[in-house]
Amino acid sequence: MVYDIAIKDVELTEPGDGTLFNIGINGSTIGYVGTDPVEGKTVLDGRDHLAVPGWVNAHTHVAMTLFRSYADDMALMDWLQNRIWPLEARLDGRAVYWGSLLGIGEMIRTGTTCFADMYFFMEETAKAAADSGIRAVLSRGLTGSSPEDGAARLEENTQLYKTWNGAQNGRITVMFGPHAPYTCSPDYLKTVIARARELGAEIHMHLAETAGEVADCLKQYGKSPIALMEELGMFEGGTLAAHCVHVDEADQDILARHGVRVAHNPQSNLKLASGIAPVASMLKKGITVGLGTDGASSNNNLDMLEEVRLAAMLAKTQSGDPKAVPASQALAMGTWMGAKAVGLKDTGKLEVGQKADIVLYNMDSPAWYPRHDRTSLLVYAASSADVDTVLVDGNILLRKGELTTIDLEKVTAEVGQCLKEMTASAE
Ligand SMILES: N[C@@H](CCSC[C@H]1O[C@@H](n2cnc3c(=O)[nH]cnc32)[C@H](O)[C@@H]1O)C(=O)O
Ligand SMILES: [Zn+2]
Numbered sequence: 094m095v096y097d098i099a100i101k102d103v104e105l106t107e108p109g110d111g112t113l114f115n116i117g118i119n120g121s122t123i124g125y126v127g128t129d130p131v132e133g134k135t136v137l138d139g140r141d142h143l144a145v146p147g148w149v150n151a152h153t154h155v156a157m158t159l160f161r162s163y164a165d166d167m168a169l170m171d172w173l174q175n176r177i178w179p180l181e182a183r184l185d186g187r188a189v190y191w192g193s194l195l196g197i198g199e200m201i202r203t204g205t206t207c208f209a210d211m212y213f214f215m216e217e218t219a220k221a222a223a224d225s226g227i228r229a230v231l232s233r234g235l236t237g238s239s240p241e242d243g244a245a246r247l248e249e250n251t252q253l254y255k256t257w258n259g260a261q262n263g264r265i266t267v268m269f270g271p272h273a274p275y276t277c278s279p280d281y282l283k284t285v286i287a288r289a290r291e292l293g294a295e296i297h298m299h300l301a302e303t304a305g306e307v308a309d310c311l312k313q314y315g316k317s318p319i320a321l322m323e324e325l326g327m328f329e330g331g332t333l334a335a336h337c338v339h340v341d342e343a344d345q346d347i348l349a350r351h352g353v354r355v356a357h358n359p360q361s362n363l364k365l366a367s368g369i370a371p372v373a374s375m376l377k378k379g380i381t382v383g384l385g386t387d388g389a390s391s392n393n394n395l396d397m398l399e400e401v402r403l404a405a406m407l408a409k410t411q412s413g414d415p416k417a418v419p420a421s422q423a424l425a426m427g428t429w430m431g432a433k434a435v436g437l438k439d440t441g442k443l444e445v446g447q448k449a450d451i452v453l454y455n456m457d458s459p460a461w462y463p464r465h466d467r468t469s470l471l472v473y474a475a476s477s478a479d480v481d482t483v484l485v486d487g488n489i490l491l492r493k494g495e496l497t498t499i500d501l502e503k504v505t506a507e508v509g510q511c512l513k514e515m516t517a518s519a520e
Pocket of ligand 2: 388
């Protein structure tokens with residue numbers, strides 16, 4: 094048969110021995126992976142390239158690319174309260190659209206095919222995801238600063254769900270996004286959980302990011318953030334918990350018992366000095382752990398390969414065991430576990446029936462030689478500059494390093510203009 098797209102003579106990480114494979118793609122789905130010849134209406138030459146499932150960025154605030162390099166070298170609460178939130182108060186939909194496209198362009202260029210986001214003006218991020226072709230799991234960041242504001246935001250999240258969940262051939266899905274235990278009261282969380290439950294939606298929330306958050310929560314409610322969310326019934330629906338840096342054994346057991354999925358953001362946690370999440374321990378307990386960049390003003394890029402590498406390295410140093418989180422496990426966290434973490438069932442593996450979200454790395458550079466182990470090369474040696482081709486849902490979004498759906502020159506110009514207006518209105 095003739096596939097829509099055929100990728101010929103490409104190498105895979107399994108087996109990583111240099112066998113040449115052919116991949117056939119029908120519509121949005123992988124129809125064939127094997128060594129038999131395949132024909133395609135479009136043919137991509139895979140020689141000297143490694144095909145891997147696209148990275149899943151399991152936690153970000155993509156439009157925060159707008160604030161990249163704006164406020165660095167600060168602690169989380171100081172950074173949020175004194176720098177980020179005042180500027181966010183002047184955001185508008187147009188800035189969020191162009192900021193989202195900038196972040197999406199950066200993600201596609203660095204091999205990310207799906208991202209889970211929590212922010213506001215989310216209609217605009219949804220449009221940016223739709224226009225660019227990337228896969229997205231969106232949530233409206235919910236804070237209950239006042240009952241009226243809290244209710245209005247919940248309504249926005251509900252509308253986002255109704256308009257965008259399952260849109261674009263299922264490429265866009267929607268969750269509810271209560272921000273954190275320190276910005277949402279238990280009563281407000283109850284209304285959010287009830288609404289999510291009513292619609293069958295899942296929840297994406299920052300949890301146990303800093304020691305201070307946990308200490309405050311214990312003081313105020315007599316429970317850790319994880320135990321409090323369990324008590325509120327949040328975990329009876331699917332939950333994506335971002336960070337989980339400060340989770341003790343009891344917290345981890347709660348996460349495992351309820352199938353809560355974690356988004357580990359190693360670089361953001363290091364930069365804000367939040368700490369190092371006990372990833373090896375959580376994985377051992379069977380918890381699904383995906384990887385995320387967090388926003389580009391606490392990272393400061395959206396390059397998932399850096400997170401994959403860092404997750405492997407940090408786990409080793411943290412546990413004093415170089416065998417902790419081997420390359421293959423880091424690769425899994427960046428791909429199929431991330432997909433599972435953000436609630437996707439048929440994404441994250443290069444297998445028949447999975448979504449055709451595929452990245453081709455060009456191995457024609459010194460760091461890819463010699464080729465004893467391709468997983469090791471990718472996780473420990475490769476550069477994101479080696480990303481050559483990116484497919485999402487069977488569409489080619491990057492070819493030979495060039496974005497096919499995003500005009501980067503226009504995007505950076507628009508971002509510059511939006512920021513000029515935002516900072517001018519601040520004066
Ligand atoms: N309060 C906003 C919506 C919040 S969206 C999500 C929020 O998470 C913030 N954020 C980004 N990174 C982090 C983090 O690491 N921890 C906690 N919050 C973060 C981000 O700046 C943004 O304000 C409104 O006016 O409706
Ligand atoms: Zn975050």
